[in-house]
Amino acid sequence: MTFDLIPATDVLARTPSTLEDLLKGIGESWARADEGPDTFNPFDVVGHLIDGEETDWIPRAKIILARGANPTFEPYDRFRHRERNVGRSIDSLLAEFAELRAANLELLRSWNLTATDLDLTATHPFLGPVTLRHLLAAWVVHDLGHIAQITRVMAKQYRDAVGPWVPFLPVLTDRELPPA
Amino acid sequence: MTFDLIPATDVLARTPSTLEDLLKGIGESWARADEGPDTFNPFDVVGHLIDGEETDWIPRAKIILARGANPTFEPYDRFRHRERNVGRSIDSLLAEFAELRAANLELLRSWNLTATDLDLTATHPFLGPVTLRHLLAAWVVHDLGHIAQITRVMAKQYRDAVGPWVPFLPVLTDRELPPA
Numbered sequence: 222m223t224f225d226l227i228p229a230t231d232v233l234a235r236t237p238s239t240l241e242d243l244l245k246g247i248g249e250s251w252a253r254a255d256e257g258p259d260t261f262n263p264f265d266v267v268g269h270l271i272d273g274e275e276t277d278w279i280p281r282a283k284i285i286l287a288r289g290a291n292p293t294f295e296p297y298d299r300f301r302h303r304e305r306n307v308g309r310s311i312d313s314l315l316a317e318f319a320e321l322r323a324a325n326l327e328l329l330r331s332w333n334l335t336a337t338d339l340d341l342t343a344t345h346p347f348l349g350p351v352t353l354r355h356l357l358a359a360w361v362v363h364d365l366g367h368i369a370q371i372t373r374v375m376a377k378q379y380r381d382a383v384g385p386w387v388p389f390l391p392v393l394t395d396r397e398l399p400p401a
Numbered sequence: 402m403t404f405d406l407i408p409a410t411d412v413l414a415r416t417p418s419t420l421e422d423l424l425k426g427i428g429e430s431w432a433r434a435d436e437g438p439d440t441f442n443p444f445d446v447v448g449h450l451i452d453g454e455e456t457d458w459i460p461r462a463k464i465i466l467a468r469g470a471n472p473t474f475e476p477y478d479r480f481r482h483r484e485r486n487v488g489r490s491i492d493s494l495l496a497e498f499a500e501l502r503a504a505n506l507e508l509l510r511s512w513n514l515t516a517t518d519l520d521l522t523a524t525h526p527f528l529g530p531v532t533l534r535h536l537l538a539a540w541v542v543h544d545l546g547h548i549a550q551i552t553r554v555m556a557k558q559y560r561d562a563v564g565p566w567v568p569f570l571p572v573l574t575d576r577e578l579p580p581a
Binding site: 228231235238242345350355359368373381386389396 | 402403404408411412415418419422423427428430431434525527528529530531532534535538539541542543545546548549550552553555556558559561562563564565566568569570571572573575576
């Protein structure tokens with residue numbers, strides 16, 4: 222599928238309500254469940270998505286659209302949320318994410334990006350030259366991947382509870398080891 | 402996590418609205434996108450979940466709760482939905498699933514299952530003896546696994562669009578080959 226701004230924005234707009242349906246008011250045993258050491262629980266994932274709104278996707282789009290000489294992204298801190306959100310509830314993170322996302326999509330739409338804008342580039346600190354189109358497509362995939370992660374992590378809490386059903390429920394054995 | 406009926410039912414109740422948030426009114430290019438030959442697209446997944454409501458989870462729970470001699474499940478047809486839903490829209494499947502799920506959860510709650518009930522068993526045609534507790538836990542995991550599948554399948558449509566971002570978006574390379 223080629224990247225197209227309208228269907229991409231449609232998917233980005235669905236994420237806050239999807240996360241609220243999955244997680245709002247959910248018990249702590251689900252919200253704080255993970256896949257083992259150094260893996261994210263659903264609470265962490267929502268915090269990480271907030272970090273993306275504040276420090277990744279739109280800030281990087283702004284760097285590209287500023288059309289400066291040699292635009293370069295700052296490295297992204299995958300663990301900013303850990304200190305930032307100590308003592309918060311998952312419901313408060315969900316509400317914050319929804320506000321940030323709505324404002325960011327309003328800004329994105331206000332730019333009325335053209336195909337020429339989408340071809341503008343910047344340098345990613347690890348990936349090299351990327352276009353605005355790559356960045357916005359990665360934003361969509363990042364959302365979808367983290368929704369998949371939340372449901373996979375929750376599913377795995379019942380690995381023992383399903384008894385002999387494990388081979389018919391492949392989500393239970395996806396990512397047996399976290400990626401290096 | 403041990404299986405407990407109230408948090409399990411809470412997760413099951415969230416699935417219809419989660420699916421509507423992800424898919425209601427979505428373009429056909431997302432709804433009919435898949436991971437290759439013999440894999441499900443989001444439309445297929447919702448049809449498969451409808452089949453589960455009509456022929457799998459609650460019908461099998463009823464077989465167990467009937468307390469007959471040698472209770473045995475019928476094999477489950479993973480492709481029933483393909484013929485059943487030709488010509489339907491994804492929105493009509495989402496609405497049908499929501500109705501079926503609500504009725505099934507009302508029935509489940511009306512049973513007021515005890516720990517003794519949850520230990521009752523039946524024979525699964527491939528897995529052998531299973532308890533009602535295993536069955537209900539598998540229902541929860543099945544939902545979560547299929548939500549993960551929908552978002553993974555959608556994400557993969559942008560594998561080329563993200564350009565050099567692929568190594569930072571591991572959902573794009575999950576299940577490179579469909580399970581046998």
